[in-house]
Amino acid sequence: MSTAPRPDDRGRDRDTEGRARNARPRDGLGRPLPYGTEGVERQPEGVTRTPEETVTQAQALLDAGRPFHAHEVFEDAWKSGPDDERDLWKGLAQLAVGLTHSARGNPTGGARLLLRGADAIDAGRRGQRPYGIDVDGLVSWARQLAELLEAEGATVDAAEHAPRLRGADGK
Template identity: 95%
Template sequence: MSTAPRPDDRNRDRDPEGRARNARPRDGLGRPLPYGTEGVERQPEGITRTPEETVTQAQALLDAGRPFHAHEVFEDAWKSGPDDERDLWKGLAQLAVGLTHSARGNLTGGARLLLRGAGAIDAGRRGERPYGIDVEGLVLWARQLAEYLEADGPTVDAAEHAPRLRGADGE
């Protein structure tokens, strides 16, 4: 077996540390666009934010119809946060990706991710509002949207169907 790099490996986009990182521009739903096309600003990766900053930034992205980018904010919190909060942030990331897939037209995948995310944020948090997050409201939102998608509902508009992380009265 040869250890020589494949021709496509030499041409891969890399970050400053040399890790493979796709530098293609992306649209609001995170889909790669051709090089040279103007895309939306990407979320920097590996940022440590406070929980308040995470929720506020993710809500702004969700409201703007950019759930893929909100998922990246949640993913940073999941990877950098305390172990006992990882399920919360991972579940929120799954909700955002579920909305992303739904808006892209992948209704089955979207519904599955919404239900998986709802289960993760609901686990042991019934009645709680960590960082003001409306866990019960988000679980209800995710289950209702998944049910709609499973009934072959049309592709959803990401901004129109964005959840309110802190409920109707929150940000």
């Protein structure tokens, strides 16, 4: 039996349990494409990964210019992880969505999400490196990119502006 979303009687995509699941293909920035168009491979939803797997997979997606898809990886960690890590994973998801909006040509929305994400991961974690994540470096990256977006209203290249989750040395 297929688990792929299929249209319901109103033409809306639903999974086998009736939950909304958009089956439209998406581009590298997560924008929906017309049905029948070839898009990029989507991240499966609801996958439980170790924190290390989450960071590694999200970094690969960010490096490939696919921050929307990295956001989905962080969202899985945020929803399945322990309560005391929710702000970290949610904040990382917001950083990825902020970069997505910035690359899609929405600098105002991008800047707001970057700042919101920076605040979330910075809350109580200054100087810490949970799972090797360079919190201080990411907060600085997000605030600098938000400042650029607010000052210039620029659209950025997602791969070119991708953050290093574990810092410049990658450790």
